[in-house]
Amino acid sequence: MERCERKSYSHIFILKFGAFHKFKYLCKMRLVIQRVSRASVTINGKVKSSIEKGLLVLVGIAPKDSAEDVEWLAKKTASLRIFDDEQGVMNRSIQDIGGEILIVSQFTLMGDCRKGNRPSWINAAPHSIAIPLYEAFCERLSALLGKPVGTGEFGANMQVELVNDGPVTIVMEKPLPIPTP
Template sequence: MRIIVQRSGEAKVSVQEEITGAISHGLVLLVGVTHADTEEDAHYCADKIAGLRIFEDEEEKLNLSVQDTGGEILSISQFTLYGDSRKGRRPNFMAAAKPDHASTIYEIFNERLRSKHGLKVGTGAFGEMMEVSLTNSGPVTLIIESK
């Protein structure tokens, strides 16, 4: 799995002009799944992100997690994270998982954030064209990979 983590103020995702997920503050996650990813990868990434200390404490040090701050998650599926643009001008997406596998791993990942970590998780719609808007706070942006 490959996940872009962005610390965010308000954020929302829309599908066909209908908001399907929104947060007031927390993390926006762009989630890519490759064909070799397993439930273990999904759990590893969810656990890592839930405890990631990228929010400021009272001394302005990055010492708090999204759980510590009462933040929320906006999780967006993003197969293009596995695009390979080294050859030519059109990216190759062969490393991205097929939709049936990717959607299963993506759902396992989101459910782990909800059930184990008690986080509110908003989502887009898997496989749909989405519009995402966010206020990147900091900006703080990281890449998390399971392997």
């Protein structure tokens, strides 16, 4: 009998033909999306980008992420209904309200703190993978909105200021495929 279960310590074990096969759990691109009344990112004392009503999106990219992940998350972000309609119900998207988006890369979203007291960054993609995917995500969201998005600077030490509206904060990842035995 084949069995698959995900252990709490982020490994997938598949019992196959009476033996355990251990596979490293694959992390995927992770977003922290905050509904804001305003936000800005400053680098070396100078404001690089700022927005008014809209979304601040923090982006963490994993080594196995792909253009497919970028496309799925960009579409989901653009259509996420977290803005109030006339009845005060979260029923409108950033596209519906004509809001702005500020996108900031943040590899620390991929940090793993389960062992010890210092986070492990093994789940964060190297620059050679992360930069093109980050840029593609920014370009795709800009295309979906029909206007430029604000950005931080990949790999820079940035100061992010925001006024979280609500507060509304969503953590989003593309679901992993379920392993088939």
